[in-house]
Amino acid sequence: MVILDGPETLTSEDQHSCEENVLAFFKHVWLSGAQAEICLQREAHLAWLKRGFTSLPPNFAGLDASRPWFVFWIAHAMEVLGDFDDHWAPKVASFLSHCQDPTGGFAGGPSQLPHLAPTYAAVSALMVAGTEEAYQVVDRAAMYDFLMRMKSPEGGFKMHDEGETDMRGCYCAIAVASMLHILTDELMEGIPEYICRCQTWEGGIAGEEGLEAHGGYSYCGLATLCIAGKADALDLHGFLKWAVHKQMTHEGGFQGRANKLVDSCYSFWQGAIFPLLHEAFRQGGSEKVPLPKDHCWFAPEPLQMYLLLACQHPAGGLRDKPNKSADFYHTCYALSGMAVSQYDVSNHTPLLGDLGNLLERTDIYYNVLLEKAERKCTFFEALPPLAVPGREGVGAVRWRQHVASLSAVEVEASPPHQAATGGYGGTASPSARDQTM
Amino acid sequence: MYADDGDVPYSEREDWKDVTPVPQNDGPHPLAVIRYPPGFEEVHGYFRAIQQKNETSKRALQLTADVIQHNSANYTAWYYRRRCLKDLAIELDDERIFTDKWARDCPKNYQVWYHRRWLISEISARKRAELSPEEAEKAIQSMAREELQYHLDCMQVNNDYKNYNGWSHRQFILQQFKLWHEELPFVEQLLREDIRNNSAWNHRFTVVRNQTWPLTDTVRTREINFALESIRKCANNECAWNYLSAFLGEGDGKVSWTSVPEVETLCREVLDVAEQQHTSCRFASQALADILEAKGDVTAAVAQYEHLQEIDRIREKYWRWKAELLRHKAG
Numbered sequence: 187m188v189i190l191d192g193p194e195t196l197t198s199e200d201q202h203s204c205e206e207n208v209l210a211f212f213k214h215v216w217l218s219g220a221q222a223e224i225c226l227q228r229e230a231h232l233a234w235l236k237r238g239f240t241s242l243p244p245n246f247a248g249l250d251a252s253r254p255w256f257v258f259w260i261a262h263a264m265e266v267l268g269d270f271d272d273h274w275a276p277k278v279a280s281f282l283s284h285c286q287d288p289t290g291g292f293a294g295g296p297s298q299l300p301h302l303a304p305t306y307a308a309v310s311a312l313m314v315a316g317t318e319e320a321y322q323v324v325d326r327a328a329m330y331d332f333l334m335r336m337k338s339p340e341g342g343f344k345m346h347d348e349g350e351t352d353m354r355g356c357y358c359a360i361a362v363a364s365m366l367h368i369l370t371d372e373l374m375e376g377i378p379e380y381i382c383r384c385q386t387w388e389g390g391i392a393g394e395e396g397l398e399a400h401g402g403y404s405y406c407g408l409a410t411l412c413i414a415g416k417a418d419a420l421d422l423h424g425f426l427k428w429a430v431h432k433q434m435t436h437e438g439g440f441q442g443r444a445n446k447l448v449d450s451c452y453s454f455w456q457g458a459i460f461p462l463l464h465e466a467f468r469q470g471g472s473e474k475v476p477l478p479k480d481h482c483w484f485a486p487e488p489l490q491m492y493l494l495l496a497c498q499h500p501a502g503g504l505r506d507k508p509n510k511s512a513d514f515y516h517t518c519y520a521l522s523g524m525a526v527s528q529y530d531v532s533n534h535t536p537l538l539g540d541l542g543n544l545l546e547r548t549d550i551y552y553n554v555l556l557e558k559a560e561r562k563c564t565f566f567e568a569l570p571p572l573a574v575p576g577r578e579g580v581g582a583v584r585w586r587q588h589v590a591s592l593s594a595v596e597v598e599a600s601p602p603h604q605a606a607t608g609g610y611g612g613t614a615s616p617s618a619r620d621q622t623m
Numbered sequence: 624m625y626a627d628d629g630d631v632p633y634s635e636r637e638d639w640k641d642v643t644p645v646p647q648n649d650g651p652h653p654l655a656v657i658r659y660p661p662g663f664e665e666v667h668g669y670f671r672a673i674q675q676k677n678e679t680s681k682r683a684l685q686l687t688a689d690v691i692q693h694n695s696a697n698y699t700a701w702y703y704r705r706r707c708l709k710d711l712a713i714e715l716d717d718e719r720i721f722t723d724k725w726a727r728d729c730p731k732n733y734q735v736w737y738h739r740r741w742l743i744s745e746i747s748a749r750k751r752a753e754l755s756p757e758e759a760e761k762a763i764q765s766m767a768r769e770e771l772q773y774h775l776d777c778m779q780v781n782n783d784y785k786n787y788n789g790w791s792h793r794q795f796i797l798q799q800f801k802l803w804h805e806e807l808p809f810v811e812q813l814l815r816e817d818i819r820n821n822s823a824w825n826h827r828f829t830v831v832r833n834q835t836w837p838l839t840d841t842v843r844t845r846e847i848n849f850a851l852e853s854i855r856k857c858a859n860n861e862c863a864w865n866y867l868s869a870f871l872g873e874g875d876g877k878v879s880w881t882s883v884p885e886v887e888t889l890c891r892e893v894l895d896v897a898e899q900q901h902t903s904c905r906f907a908s909q910a911l912a913d914i915l916e917a918k919g920d921v922t923a924a925v926a927q928y929e930h931l932q933e934i935d936r937i938r939e940k941y942w943r944w945k946a947e948l949l950r951h952k953a954g
Binding site: 283443 | 654737785816820856869874940948951
């Protein structure tokens, strides 16, 4: 006796109602033929982002220890939309300099303790600002000391002095060190072993050893190793097997863990795992694993359909899922994920809708624009080395060199009517576009 | 004992007269400026002043409670609170009650759960220092079991059985106080209530891993059978299939896909039922492909991947690549 769908439980009830809400948005477009709605509302998003950049309402008081995050989320969302205006750069530099601690690292706000999460947010935001003035805000020698102080005896990094250790710490510390060209062997010591211990029986990576494989922590662990060119330490095939099943059959977006609901932020955390894995295989030697030449295993158009149809808030900003309000975190990572999905490994652009939906290309290791990663590299490479000579992570450098060696980006837009009626849920329906290996 | 002055502003409190609040310095070009609610700036102004003085005192402890009331994610306030609790050697039972509310109401807050973890470690260290070894052990074990119950309460109150920080706390308690051996019935209860709860499945694996490692054949067989039974009850449940493949294939603790014939039988049974109902089951096809590959039957395994390309369109590229990979390996 075999039952395909056992009795309803909390998980299946939540899933059905979420699916219904999402499909209602899709059906609206299919039935009305309102294909123009598969359109990124750039102006609405930008206007909303600009308002938040300067002023936030009182109900944000609970996020007062995350202010550099707001600077990064908003600045990066703007740059991905192709509209980070130069006049913001000095303000970013000035404000973040007031969040820097004299002992190294950045805090969630002025006079708070330095913490790895706002440190990553602040350094990334300074890279987005992209000026020498912004780069020079960081006291790199003090930063290096701070990062070394955060190394935890059990492996990994503490988030702050006497604070918790989890997978976020690895990514924040190593991404920051790499962006600032102060990555060393001593900083990486023990990190691959720690991350491997957190790769779970499912294949993804957990926040701590023993916990559940999770999209956010999986990106953090994988990207850390990829930056340093050490992804081979993981079971990459097991990782990929886990990750592909996290794209939702009907909704098109990603879930963060098995049997959880779709959430737009995983468009980036899960979506960026695929090009990272592709590049990890490539750097590991493609004679060992023949790689797909123009794609990264997941389906970009359904992801974009989820984001464009179900996640754009009419008043600006993007949301986790329908019936939620827009917020800066989800706007940043929904757009970051959409950008990742719009550039494949051969510089083609699997794009849903017309060219107006195309976002700027990002660096998959740091999640700032690719051009900004190149720009900061030129600056930091020319600086004299610190007492402990550091560098940028070799994996991140090799990827940029590889991308530069490819032919220029070729834009291919898929007509919305085909993609929107393609349908990935059922058995046989016409493909959105011809996909070849 | 906390925040007992209620609504009296700090500036009007007799015992705070000696302190001048320190304003926040955002510099000339602040960004992401929060329009703080009433009282927020005053409390934080006094908190900055106390930090500058490096004062750990009862009033500083009470002030951190007010800061946390305004922003429970203020990790600096929690950090400072721990410093006060340590320096003043304050009785920590009240502190557990203080964090009860925060962890229950803000289950996604890292700071609260970390504070609670610290608290439990600190309390058990103090009990070991103060009591006889037997009494200390008894008190600590009883506290640990209360913590496990507290985790269950939090899940029930919020009707969320997948909260990440909560599970992290539970595993910390089990590890710290060596309670893994009592945990399997709890997991089975959660899975009876919701067979699709992947957090519970993950917990099951972690419990098994901490009870028996390296795996014995008996335990592996028990777990494989548990997964097979579960698949029978709900074959479209990804968790059970993933759990099955945690014990099969290549790698630490695993045996070959071909070593348990019941797995192939069940895969084929599921696929038959699915076909009769004019539907499909990607997990059964995937497992069958793994089995066929392990048997060396490349043609049949490739056929499964081709079938998967048809029935599971969103992963079409992955299945096509899996077929290519297999052909490549076979030469």
